[in-house]
Amino acid sequence: xxxxxxxxxxxxxxxxxxxxxxxxxxxxxxxRLAVMRLLADESTPAEMRAWxxxxxxxxxxxxxxxxxxxxxxxxxxPRGADGVSFWAVAPDLHAAADPPESTVAPFGVHEKLLxxxxxxxxHPDQSKRTYKHDLSHKPALADIPRDRTDPRYKTAGMLPFxxxxxxxxxxxxxxxxxxxxxxxxxxxxxxxxKWAGYLAHYLADxxxxxxxxxxxKSATYFPGIARPPNAHADVxxxxxxxxxxxxxALREKFWASFVQALEQPKPAVSGDLWESSLxxxxxxxxxxxxxxxxxxxxxxxxxxxxxxGPFDAEKxxxxxxxxxxxxxxxxEMKAHQMAWAVDxxxxxxxxxxxxxxxxxDNPPGP
Numbered sequence: 001x002x003x004x005x006x007x008x009x010x011x012x013x014x015x016x017x018x019x020x021x022x023x024x025x026x027x028x029x030x031x032r033l034a035v036m037r038l039l040a041d042e043s044t045p046a047e048m049r050a051w052x053x054x055x056x057x058x059x060x061x062x063x064x065x066x067x068x069x070x071x072x073x074x075x076x077x078p079r080g081a082d083g084v085s086f087w088a089v090a091p092d093l094h095a096a097a098d099p100p101e102s103t104v105a106p107f108g109v110h111e112k113l114l115x116x117x118x119x120x121x122x123h124p125d126q127s128k129r130t131y132k133h134d135l136s137h138k139p140a141l142a143d144i145p146r147d148r149t150d151p152r153y154k155t156a157g158m159l160p161f162x163x164x165x166x167x168x169x170x171x172x173x174x175x176x177x178x179x180x181x182x183x184x185x186x187x188x189x190x191x192x193x194k195w196a197g198y199l200a201h202y203l204a205d206x207x208x209x210x211x212x213x214x215x216x217k218s219a220t221y222f223p224g225i226a227r228p229p230n231a232h233a234d235v236x237x238x239x240x241x242x243x244x245x246x247x248x249a250l251r252e253k254f255w256a257s258f259v260q261a262l263e264q265p266k267p268a269v270s271g272d273l274w275e276s277s278l279x280x281x282x283x284x285x286x287x288x289x290x291x292x293x294x295x296x297x298x299x300x301x302x303x304x305x306x307x308x309g310p311f312d313a314e315k316x317x318x319x320x321x322x323x324x325x326x327x328x329x330x331x332e333m334k335a336h337q338m339a340w341a342v343d344x345x346x347x348x349x350x351x352x353x354x355x356x357x358x359x360x361d362n363p364p365g366p
Contacts, residue, residue: 021115021205022338024089025074025241028081029065030338031088031200032056033262034345036065041346048353051179055084055193062259070251074241083180087197088204091115106165107148107158114162115202116211117281119144121156131215133289144278159211160277163202167273167352170195174356196349203348204341206280209287209333210235221292222299222308229308231295234316235334250317250331257332261339267324273348280344283324287333290321294330 022030035056038044044052053059058081060068074080076096078089095112104111120129120137122144128137148161173192178185180193210216210232222228239247239254269279298316299308317331328336 021092021208021211021236022341023074023237023241024076024078024092025069025072026236026338027088027092027201027204028074028078028085029068030204030341030345031085031197032059033065033342034200034349035059035084036061037342037346038350044350045353045357048350051192055180055196057083058085066255069240069255070248071246075243084193084197084200087194088200089197090194091198091201107161109154109158113154113157115159115205116157116216117159117278118156118214118216119212119281119285120214121152129214131213131220131288133220133292135286135289138282138285141275141278141282146274159202159206160274160281163199163206163277164272164274166195166199166202167348170199170349170352171356174353175360196352199348199352200345203277203344204338206277207284207337207341207344208235209284209291209337212281212285213288215288215292218288218292218295221296225308229295229299229311231291234295234298234311235291235330238311238313239317239331239334245313247313250313254317254331254335257335258339261332261335262342264336264339266336266340266343280340284337287321287323287337290319290323290330290333293321294319 021027035052036059038052039049078086078093081089091111091114095110095115098111100110102111103109104114107114119139120131123129123137123139124143130137148158153161170192173179173190173195178191180191181188185191205211210218216232217228218231219225219228221231239250267280267283269276269283271279294316297319298312299310300312301308317334318329320327320329321333322328323333324336
């Protein structure tokens with residue numbers, strides 16, 4: 001009975017939690033695809049290849065990944081995920097289930113605040129700390145302090161700091177030779193496999209546009225609606241892992257667009273990991289007007305004040321707007337951002353591996 005109650009509590013928390021970015025199903029898939037990308041790259045060191053195969057027992061191929069996307073149901077729990085794919089979902093499990101008073105060191109905030117960065121709250125002008133459709137309240141990179149003790153981060157979220165932190169922990173575990181869980185190695189859950197998964201999770205969160213704004217549900221686009229719909233969930237779970245519809249035609253369109261996006265160049269982001277993560281946030285932020293307008297089109301006003309009508313998936317995902325200097329649909333934007341996540345995960349993992357194998361002036365003791 002207790003276990004059943006805990007399960008219900010977790011599901012309710014997961015549904016209410018603003019931290020979840022891409023769906024559980026997508027985090028699993030993006031992580032596996034990053035592994036596949038590195039294994040397909042002939043320049044990936046042999047030792048790294050061996051490690052990636054060890055930590056990805058559920059490794060597949062692109063044909064199997066398409067079948068997984070088109071028909072598998074995962075839900076909030078990582079059904080069937082193992083190795084690094086499981087660890088790539090663990091941050092969302094903690095965000096949903098950890099007690100409200102719990103904090104993550106060294107940040108001193110709840111896990112859920114590590115999944116996003118509400119850029120508007122870091123604007124130097126207090127009157128501009130809200131979302132605006134014309135993007136006029138988006139701060140400049142120079143406006144954002146690199147001081148995690150700035151009190152605004154307690155509300156705005158700490159995603160760039162968490163990405164940097166996970167990277168450092170991954171490098172440390174690789175240097176120590178703690179590449180994966182094994183009997184007799186303690187603490188059992190402290191190893192490179194775990195931190196590669198955590199890092200993959202936050203890097204993917206970084207490319208979800210709604211994880212960069214205070215208006216993460218696009219509520220601005222539903223004035224006068226007492227309970228606006230959750231466009232955040234529509235961007236993430238709706239297409240790939242909906243409880244009530246598989247949307248086969250839209251999934252087919254998305255997969256074709258996603259495969260194409262995997263091979264296309266992505267926006268260049270310079271600087272160290274903290275700065276480059278913020279640049280990803282600032283670029284991704286520009287997709288918010290398109291998402292908001294698509295949501296408004298997909299949820300027509302129903303009769304009666306303060307209500308919206310049923311969701312129209314085709315109107316939402318095939319809605320056209322401007323992003324990255326060109327016209328695209330919401331579906332194509334989602335494909336681009338998820339492909340960007342795969343690129344970022346693979347490249348940052350590779351960077352961590354190479355840094356861990358550089359000679360050190362003061363190597364850690366045995």
